[in-house]
Amino acid sequence: MRVDLFDFNLPEELIAQTPLENREASRLMVVDKKSGEISHSNFRSILSxxxxxxxxxxxxxxxxPARLYGVKEETGAKVEVLLLKQEEEDIWETLVKPAKRVKEGTVLSFGDGRLKAICTSESEHGGRHFKFQYDGIFYEILDALGEMPLPPYIREQLDDQERYQTVYAKHRGSAAAPTAGLHFTEQLLQDIAGKGVHIAFITLHVGLGTFRPVSADSIDEHEMHSEFYQMSAPTAKLLNEVKENGGKIISVGTTSTRTLETIVKKHDGIFAESSGWTNIFIYPGYEYGAIDGLVTNFHLPKSTLVMLVSALAGRDNILHAYEEAVKERYRFFSFGDAMLIL
Incomplete structure (x- = not known):
């Protein structure tokens, strides 16, 4: 299947640069996954x-806050480091700019030496592995010295870094936010639970591969990145009971979707306590086994995320919905509006 089948015209000004003041004030497009029928609403109406x-x-x-700015101890040259994945206690896989200045053995200093990093090896795609040295608690130092790694298409500064976190964010580890969840407020979640809707939590630490474009001409040639996921035994029990009782499982975001589908495929059609790494690639032809519906944002052309939603609702239905979104001036991507597919 050709990647250009998932292309569409997206005016650059529709890529949202800043979050709305009120999280749940975004617009909501509702798409019937079978008929493709579209309706327009606001996010709070998800209750209905x-x-x-x-x-x-x-x-x-x-x-x-995974973006660090430091200097080479030897020369004082400025270097930018982006933490991608913790491989051992103090060893991280990173992206570095400019990478050519950093070789094995290079020592970097951040915050006037409060944090130091020694390059231990090079990794694929121009990355580097670093062993960090510090006194105290690493994450407290990172909170003090690091910046939030906003996606490359967002050029505005974020005044409140918590706006790139969901209100229920708990387990540290992502290089990017699960942005479909940014629309929820604590009050909206309380109202949803008050209606008798179950709320379950899983964890998938989002990698920057989420933003990596599909450079291959054919979908079959694209290699997905791996991300760490975790589901507890109580969550698995709840999801199995919901399925048995005829309830719908609605995933919030493509990250939750990839986690749920990975676990169900791994455990012969049921949910189970599980953790590990997933590189599942979902595109048309894939048969969903875990979810019945999806809350998601509007994604970029030819992205793996557009392919995932097309697998759920059909490519033609999704491309029609995106054409409608452009015409109606919906806001796209991380700080943009939302789509509910049911």
């Missing part, structure tokens, strides 16, 4: 589409 006995599944990962 959720029924007692359904289950909303949220990714409770927390974004690290």
């Amino acid at each position: 589409y959720l029924k007692k006995g359904d289950c909303l599944v949220l990714n409770d990962t927390r974004v690290l």
